[in-house]
Amino acid sequence: MTCGAPLDVRDKVSDSGWREAPRLRDMTEFRFSASTCQVEGELVPVAEISLSPQDGVYFEHHVLLWKDESVPLSSLKTAGGMKRTLGGMPHIVTVANGPGRVAFSRDSPGELVVLPLHPGMELDVREHAFLLASHSIQYSFVRIKGLANVLHGGSGMFMDRFITAQYPGLLILHGNGNVLERTLKPGEKILVEPGGFLYKDSAVQMNAVQMPLRTGMLGQHRMFLAEMTGPGRVGIQSMYVHHAASE
């Protein structure tokens, strides 16, 4: 399994260790399982999947751009339906099975992050950031308790969790703006604006920490950032919805 990253360019790493996600070239094609994925466009990229008969992908239904008429759609059984709905996550996750072609995109300038997952990996992704995942990847969600009252008035912040058991799989995310990744050493910490968080290895701990400053009229808003503690990868996006603060 490959990820489509160009091999003839140097890594772009900032002085502090953030590595830019490789910008996929227009019309890049790569394989997963017995299917192929082609990435089209660069401003708001489209992932076009050519599914073989034994393969399938799942996704949030509103990211489906077009599909062959013959491609059947079904829904994925997800646990915790009411909790998911109250948390603002998609209640129904849709599945497309091969053979046939199906294409996906989200509606903002950004880039696709292609993450091939080997067996035994766990990855947490911010809600509404995943574009599609291959059917061999298990899908669940986790609640970040520490950020609950800070970000969503008490209902909690949820993340999608993707797990591979004995088979590899392909996960594609859409990051708004540019996407940067950094690998934290054990115990290493970084403070991230919660709206900029995109994904992390599940081994990375995420907690809300209050900053020693206040915002808003009369300074009634407290400012919180997400403290990420290694080991593991952390991915951020440079365009985000600012989770201002709490009163």
Next chain:
Amino acid sequence: MNTYVCRYCRQPSDPSQPTCPMCGAPVDIRDAVSDSGWIEQPPIRDMARLQFGQSHVQIAGTTVPVAEFALAPQDFIYFSHHVLLWADPQAQLGNMSMRGGWKRMMAGMPLIMVEGRGPGHIALSDNHAGEVIALPLQQGQRMWVREHRFLCATGNVRYDWEATNIWYDTGEDSQHQDIHYPMGQYGDTFTAQDRHGLVLLHSPGNTFIRDLRQGESLLIQPSALLYRDVSVRAHLHLEFPRNMGFAFWHARWSYHKIWVRLTGPGRVAVQSVYQPPEDSEAIRNSSYTTVYRW
């Protein structure tokens, strides 16, 4: 003696570097100039570094670029809290209070700036596809910037704000008037105090700059203005096309085009993403305005 001056930031620079160390503009490219004289501001190259004091800032990304500061212990920057993307735990973040809080709040401007002090890394980004524009300022140099375009400034740059004095009001009578500020109610001004300083802006879309001669003027979309030398004057200009369309039908309607006239001398910069002002209602009163009827 080095006499090279960067074409884009107009500061003495180093031609031996691939990018200007003051503003990040590529040194080794030809000017892209339109027939009418607009110079396209080249985007700062991915991972380019800009030096200031003992610190530097590195620009990462090209769609929504991130400005990643490596701050030395004696340096600090300030910014609006909503542009903070990430920070080292050891970087010190604190409040920087601003004067005129009530007026700033009424105008929708940030009330409180955040001060970030070294040593440590702090990264900032805006929320629109576009470019980071670096404005290095010589000691004593002052620059006017459209509100909400400011990303951050180094600690030695003084931040003030002033009314744009460009407005018009519409409405049926004095009881129901709506005041419009097509270029924003207030503009930001930045002045480098004891030594040279650096201001970073975020410009949605592409950016173009032009030098106006003494007395030379041009008309632009009010919300497209990004920054200008303080020597450039600005006022409202209305154009009434010859064909009024259906506007004659009702006294409240008017068929006109709203511009801002900029008059040199000085440098002006525009962004290619803007919001056209509402131009269907009759204007009852306005700031100083010139009018042309076709």
